[in-house]
Structures are given as C-alpha cells and as structure tokens.
Amino acid sequence: MVIKDHVKQRQIRILTDTSVSPRSGNVDSFRYPVDEAFSVKATSLTLSQSPEVYLRSTNGEIDCTVRTHRTIEPGIGEYSMDFSAPVKLYWKFAGNPTISKGMDSIQVSFTEETTVQFGVRSYHKKPAGTITTTDDPEDIITAVNALSSSLKTTSCERSYPTLRGYPPRIKLGESVDLPAGIEPKNTGIDIVIPPDFSYIYGVSTLAFYLGAKIVVGDNPRITTGSFEYDLSRGDWFEDEVAEVLKQTLFLDCIVRTEGIYQVDSYERSQVEADLPFDVAEMYDRPLPAQLESYLRIDFDTIEPYLPRWPLTAHLPSEPTSIEAIPHIVNELGVVREPRANSTSISRNVETVKSEGVRSTARSDSSSKVSMSVVEPIRLGESIEHAWFADGIPLGASKASVESFENQLRNVERNESIDITVVCNDPEMLDEQMSLDGVYGDREDQPYSVDSYFGVSKDQLQYLLTEDGCDFLHYIGHATPTGLRCPDGELDVRRLDSVSVDVFLLNACRSFEQAEALVELGSFGGVATLGDVVNTHAIDIGQAIAHLLNLGFPLRATVELVHQYTQMGSQYLIVGDGSLDIVQPETGAPMVCHIDSTAVDDEYEIVLDLFPTKKFQLGSSVTPDLDFIDQHFIHPGGLPPFRIKQQQLNDYLTWSMYPFELEGRLHWNNTLGTVNLSE
Known part of the structure; x- marks a missing residue:
C-alpha cells in the first residue's frame, strides 16, 4: 500500500501480511486535523521507513516515543500512533500489538486480524487567502496584523511548525480588503512602533508568532496591560526583536513538553534549573503571562541552547516589500534592513x-x-x-x-x-x-x-x-x-x-x-x-x-x-533557499562530524541537522542512536556524543547521510562497513 502526496511528491509505503481493501473513514474521528481517513484490516503492517513515532493508550497509561532498536508489547487496549513520516500519519486501533522499530522500518503486528484506522495529512501549506492593502503604513500594519489568522493555536504548541499555518498572501491595491475568515488573533499583546516600514517589517514575524497587535506610537515596546518591554535597547532595532522572537520560541519549546507530547527534552534538562518559574505551572498560564515570565530571563542564559535559525531576510523598507513578508514570516524569518x-x-x-x-x-x-x-x-x-x-x-x-x-x-x-x-x-x-x-x-x-x-x-x-x-x-x-x-x-x-x-x-x-x-x-x-x-x-x-x-x-x-x-x-x-527536490530518506537531513582521534575505543561525534519544508524550525527530533533517548529542538548542531567504534560503524552502515572526517565530506549512500582509518 502506497500513500502519496502528489503536490509535495512525497510518499510512504506500507506492507501488509495480506492484500487489503481500504475503506473510507471519518476525518473528524481523529484528535488532530487530517486530510483523508480510511481503514484496513491486517495482522501485520510494516512501514518501509523509520520515522519518529509516538504511542498513546486511551487510558493514559502509555504516552511515549517508540525508540529505534526497541520492541514494545503494551498489552491489550486501545491505542493511537503518531508518525512523522513523509506525510503526517495517524493510526488508531484496539488490540494486542507488538511494535518493533528498526533503523529502516517499523512493524506493528497483532495476535489476530485487527482494524487499523488511518488519518493522513499533507505537510503542504498554502495561504488561506490574499489580503489587499494600500501603500499607506497604517494600512500595511492592518495587513500584517491579520497574518496571525493562520495560527492554529495560541498555546505554546504553536512552536510546532504543523500548528503554524501559512500566512495569507499580501498584495498592494487601491484599498484595504481582508477576505472573510481572515481575522487577527487577539492575545492581549500589543507591539508599539512608529508608522515606519523598517519598524513594521522588523516586527512582522514576532507579531505573527505572538498573535500580537501592532499599534502606532513612540518608543518601540511590547505591552500586555500589566507588563511593558522596551524594544529599543540594541544598536539596531532588529537585534532586540530577534532576541525576543528566539527567546519566546525556545521557551515555548520547553514549556510544551508538559502538553501534547511529554518527551524528555535535552534543552529543558540544561536550562530548567535556571528558569525563574515552574515549567508545569507555566504550561497552563495565558500567553501574556507566559511572555512576561519569559522576558524576565537573561538572554545569555538560553542562547547556547537555541536552535539554529533558518532564515534572515534583508528587506528594503519600501511599500512593495510587503508582498514578501508572508513568505518570510512562514519560516519565522528574522527581518533586517539591507545594510x-x-x-x-x-x-x-x-x-x-x-x-x-x-x-x-x-x-x-x-x-x-x-x-x-x-x-x-x-x-x-x-x-x-x-x-x-x-x-x-x-x-x-x-x-x-x-x-x-x-x-x-x-x-x-x-x-x-x-x-x-x-x-x-x-x-x-x-x-x-x-x-x-x-x-x-x-x-x-x-x-x-x-x-x-x-x-x-x-x-x-x-x-x-x-x-x-x-x-x-x-x-x-x-x-x-x-x-x-x-x-x-x-x-x-x-x-x-x-x-x-x-x-x-x-x-x-x-x-x-x-x-x-x-x-x-x-x-x-x-x-x-x-x-x-x-x-x-x-x-x-x-x-x-x-x-x-x-x-x-x-x-x-x-x-x-x-x-x-x-x-x-x-x-x-x-x-527560495528552502527548496528541495526529494524527501529525506529518514528524519531530518544531517551531517555526522567525527573526531578522528579515538580514545579508549570511543569517538566523539557531533550531528548537524538541517531544516526542510517538513522539519521546520521548532520541530522535535531524536537521532537513531541506541544511547540517545532525549529529544532536541530542530534545527542545529547537537551536543557532542562519545560512541564506541562498533556503534559508530553500525550507525554509518545504516545511515545514508554524509559524514565529515578530518575536514573532508564523505558520501555514505551505499550500505556497508565504513573504514574510519582510511
């Protein structure tokens, strides 16, 4: 069985123990939005790839990531599985499953023929409509304020890219027109700036992510009614805005681990002791209160653990540049004056x-x-x-x-x-x-x-x-x-x-x-x-x-x-630098940097992961290495790991991604033993 996304040219193959006849299902029966739903009956299903997968039981006793090289036998019950495959994939079933995750496949088998419900969603995102605005700065502010209409939530889970929709397009015209259904979010946060294009464009991504309202005034600042934060502290206005954006997304990624996916976060383990709030308590607080707490933290405290930002846009401060803003905002790009x-x-x-x-x-x-x-x-x-x-x-x-x-x-x-x-x-x-x-x-x-x-x-x-x-x-x-x-x-x-x-x-x-x-x-x-x-x-x-x-x-x-x-x-x-031509073989594309000096039969490696249209900023990733159980905020370089030579050989044997050794990039796209001494 092959599930295809024709727009993105992505696909996932699923092998079953016998021929199946998919039956149409109800898309509303799934907890999360899906584009298509169907069901099949089988005793065994095998994905031809090994994406990240999350397992939940309806009674709440099981809520975990399925790790590579592990087999889970959770017992008889009702379960859901969440696959970060080339298309977003959800399964629901009631039965007695055995789940095995290898380096290049995932198998789910049952003691008897079982009905498995499939929910499928494309990662393809497109604008919900087009906003028209004049070239007047205050009209352009109205258009930028409406970009937050594409946020699927204003909780900290919006740090997941799948919960940030593609903002509406913006085009210049004779008057302001917001199509039906495009309504700005109202989070109770205002960003005060002068009516100047450099300020408007500079805060556009931050305003989108916060669901904030841009209002005209002197002295650039963020206000929440009970809190005010100065945005004119740096040499350049964009510097302070960029720090606030990065700090907010990062801390949302920490706090969200108390929500939908309660994973073991590396970044949380590194900074939680230095945070002036309880992470679990912060999860349930409203966004303005979260932001107030976030911005009381010194940026230097979290900076070493930030994900690597995918995009900085150098954009002229002129009316026509507004048409680029939705596309930049879609990637949470930092916007700067073209100096x-x-x-x-x-x-x-x-x-x-x-x-x-x-x-x-x-x-x-x-x-x-x-x-x-x-x-x-x-x-x-x-x-x-x-x-x-x-x-x-x-x-x-x-x-x-x-x-x-x-x-x-x-x-x-x-x-x-x-x-x-x-x-x-x-x-x-x-x-x-x-x-x-x-x-x-x-x-x-x-x-x-x-x-x-x-x-x-x-x-x-x-x-x-x-x-x-x-x-x-x-x-x-x-x-x-x-x-x-x-x-x-x-x-x-x-x-x-x-x-x-x-x-x-x-x-x-x-x-x-x-x-x-x-x-x-x-x-x-x-x-x-x-x-x-x-x-x-x-x-x-x-x-x-x-x-x-x-x-x-x-x-x-x-x-x-x-x-x-x-x-x-x-x-x-x-x-557009985010373009690709084919889906990654498994997970986010990466380069494995290897220190060629072995100590006690161990090598030090650093994995450098890159964003794609599927694995965007804010995704959660876990490398396929036996000894790594934590999740990491994507993208960027992971902390150094020490690994036995045989483990490294095994990893490189199954990984198709390149590795760097002594300053040279080596292609690793054929399966077989890798000789690190060459």
Whole structure:
C-alpha cells in the first residue's frame, strides 16, 4: 500500500501480511486535523521507513516515543500512533500489538486480524487567502496584523511548525480588503512602533508568532496591560526583536513538553534549573503571562541552547516589500534592513598547474570582467541570509517574491520526480557521467532521469519551456547573455516563461540566466558569480547532486558546498533557499562530524541537522542512536556524543547521510562497513 502526496511528491509505503481493501473513514474521528481517513484490516503492517513515532493508550497509561532498536508489547487496549513520516500519519486501533522499530522500518503486528484506522495529512501549506492593502503604513500594519489568522493555536504548541499555518498572501491595491475568515488573533499583546516600514517589517514575524497587535506610537515596546518591554535597547532595532522572537520560541519549546507530547527534552534538562518559574505551572498560564515570565530571563542564559535559525531576510523598507513578508514570516524569518558595503569582484579565475596539467575554466573568455556586488554587514545569524534588495550579494542568496509566488501555482505534479541533465561541452562529460550513479539511486522514490548532450538552442528552449522538469542540472558554458549551445547562445531572458522548477546552472557566470529563470516561473536554484575551474566544478556538481538526492534543501546544500569544496564560494542561491527536490530518506537531513582521534575505543561525534519544508524550525527530533533517548529542538548542531567504534560503524552502515572526517565530506549512500582509518 502506497500513500502519496502528489503536490509535495512525497510518499510512504506500507506492507501488509495480506492484500487489503481500504475503506473510507471519518476525518473528524481523529484528535488532530487530517486530510483523508480510511481503514484496513491486517495482522501485520510494516512501514518501509523509520520515522519518529509516538504511542498513546486511551487510558493514559502509555504516552511515549517508540525508540529505534526497541520492541514494545503494551498489552491489550486501545491505542493511537503518531508518525512523522513523509506525510503526517495517524493510526488508531484496539488490540494486542507488538511494535518493533528498526533503523529502516517499523512493524506493528497483532495476535489476530485487527482494524487499523488511518488519518493522513499533507505537510503542504498554502495561504488561506490574499489580503489587499494600500501603500499607506497604517494600512500595511492592518495587513500584517491579520497574518496571525493562520495560527492554529495560541498555546505554546504553536512552536510546532504543523500548528503554524501559512500566512495569507499580501498584495498592494487601491484599498484595504481582508477576505472573510481572515481575522487577527487577539492575545492581549500589543507591539508599539512608529508608522515606519523598517519598524513594521522588523516586527512582522514576532507579531505573527505572538498573535500580537501592532499599534502606532513612540518608543518601540511590547505591552500586555500589566507588563511593558522596551524594544529599543540594541544598536539596531532588529537585534532586540530577534532576541525576543528566539527567546519566546525556545521557551515555548520547553514549556510544551508538559502538553501534547511529554518527551524528555535535552534543552529543558540544561536550562530548567535556571528558569525563574515552574515549567508545569507555566504550561497552563495565558500567553501574556507566559511572555512576561519569559522576558524576565537573561538572554545569555538560553542562547547556547537555541536552535539554529533558518532564515534572515534583508528587506528594503519600501511599500512593495510587503508582498514578501508572508513568505518570510512562514519560516519565522528574522527581518533586517539591507545594510551592506558595495564593492566589485573579478569574474575571472586564474588557473594553475597541478601535477603538470593545466586546469581549464568553464569560460572561454580571456577578457578581464568585474562585477559590482554588495557585502551584507550582518551575516552568520542564520543558515540562509536572503537578500531582497538591489545588488548581487556575497555570502547571501539573491531572493525575490517571484520565487515564492511561483510555488503557489496550482499545478498537478507528475507521479515521478523528473530530472533533466544537459551537458553542452565534451570536456565536461565527466560530470554528466558521474551523475548516473547519483540521481535516482533511491529505491523509495520514483525517479525519471533524462540526459542530453550537445543540445541546440531550439532543443534547450523546448526543454526549458515545454518539456518541463522538477530539476534541471545544466553543465556547460554561460555568459550574462545566454546559455551556450553548439549553434549559439540561448538567452533565457528572451523567453516568455519556463517550466523548470529547481535548477543548477553549473557554468561560469550563470547568475544572470538563473535570475531570469526565476523571473519566468522557476522556484529557485543554484548559479555562479564568476568563472569556475572545470575540475572543481565537477566536484561541486557531484556534491550538489548527492546532497539534493538525499533530501537536503538548497540552503543546506550551498552552505556545505561553501565549507567543503574549493571554489564553492562562487556558488549562490537564486530564489527560495528552502527548496528541495526529494524527501529525506529518514528524519531530518544531517551531517555526522567525527573526531578522528579515538580514545579508549570511543569517538566523539557531533550531528548537524538541517531544516526542510517538513522539519521546520521548532520541530522535535531524536537521532537513531541506541544511547540517545532525549529529544532536541530542530534545527542545529547537537551536543557532542562519545560512541564506541562498533556503534559508530553500525550507525554509518545504516545511515545514508554524509559524514565529515578530518575536514573532508564523505558520501555514505551505499550500505556497508565504513573504514574510519582510511
């Protein structure tokens, strides 16, 4: 049995001991919202993956996470199971189950044929409607206040991403219009700011998360009636706002462990002794009282344990920027003024001799070319820094509203994940050939991979506009004026539209053509600023292919390319950095960092987990290691663990994610023993 999410191209396989005939069920019979409900009768069901799973009994005696390498026999009773699979999955049944969780599967068996009710929900989120506003600051405040209408709760459980809906879109118009059903939350919290765009945009994410009302006034501050908090303490207004946002979400993640999922939280174990309140008592307090207690804590107390923030948006303080706000808020992005230094860089590369062989760049231009760029003053705060302002950024992605709006098109996706590889230079065939063993090596995913060589302008135009694909991997030459073909250049900017969702333009100076792809319909991709040496470009192309094939999003992929490849800094994201092309094999994508020095047959490892559209900020994760029972706030680096060599070998044998050893990234996408001494 296969459950598919056609919009997100996600699926989960479930094996049964006999053929089954699903019967339609009642979606309202489940505790949590579901899109579809059905039931089957079976004696055994096996998931072909091993996601996190939570088990509850209706009598309240069992309320726990099912750990990897464990078998549970809870006895006869009524139970529910909550799976964080590629689609959200809920089971309900009455019987005598045996539950076994391995590294790559979960089996539930019964002593006799049992009816199991299924509830299924897609992780796909889309805006509930579109708000119209004028360019007047006070009208824009009205629109921003309405974004909180998408919160599914105002309790601390809104720190779970599944309980934060996608905020309504906002567009500029002649008057203010809030569609029916879009009503701001009323939590009793006000944020007072001057009617200036920099202040409005700067507090938009915080106001959304708190369900707060933005009101016009002097002296930026938060008020709750009985409490007031100054927001003008830092050098920049955004600094204080960002700290409040991070502190509030983090402490909500601590307090929520007394609610729906009462898990053993690592972060709670580290900070609870320093909190001036009782966590259990705080769970039942109203949001304004919670916020007042949270903000009496020194930020330095919790800062070492904060999750790594996925997004900082550098957004111009002008009316048109309002259309980007809902998409930034959806990721709880920090919003900052686009402060930067202007400079220029060379787009040429000096090739060097290596072992007697001169490397060649993927550009045949010998003329010196420079490019004007901007260097954002504030970097390093988040995994991705998205530059929405004019100019080409260094160390950040080039973002645009179009990349988000293109994803909201109501287009039925194909059954398979369609990947197109184009190589337009015979000297670069090594890269194309190396991809044969990368794309499509996932047995759990339906792939369709088409490779082309020596594509003409007309054929490339057809591939971009008519044929369509989920991902384009272009290998060859590019200039600001076109992609090189045997019969000349195809300038993407001259096309009417494109049907390529995500792309990698692995060619010199491909930024301008990448920007045109997004303007004409693509969601986003990876491009280059200047020349890239062919040998390094092959390595980078392979690395990007490996990471995307494992479910890493663009923002994580480009960060790792910057860290572990030569010339990786020439590559940047154009569009939405949260994009991926395939679901992760299991859990959140990660890199295992291994200290190569063994002490008493033990290694120290650090797991670095990255966010995806499913595992967003505020998710709870637990690595599949026998000795780890605690849950961690996602994303970010987990604390160091010491692990026996055999345990590490076993873990790496079953994990498909890459590991880092002595400064090098190793691909671990084939099952087998890993030799750490190599």
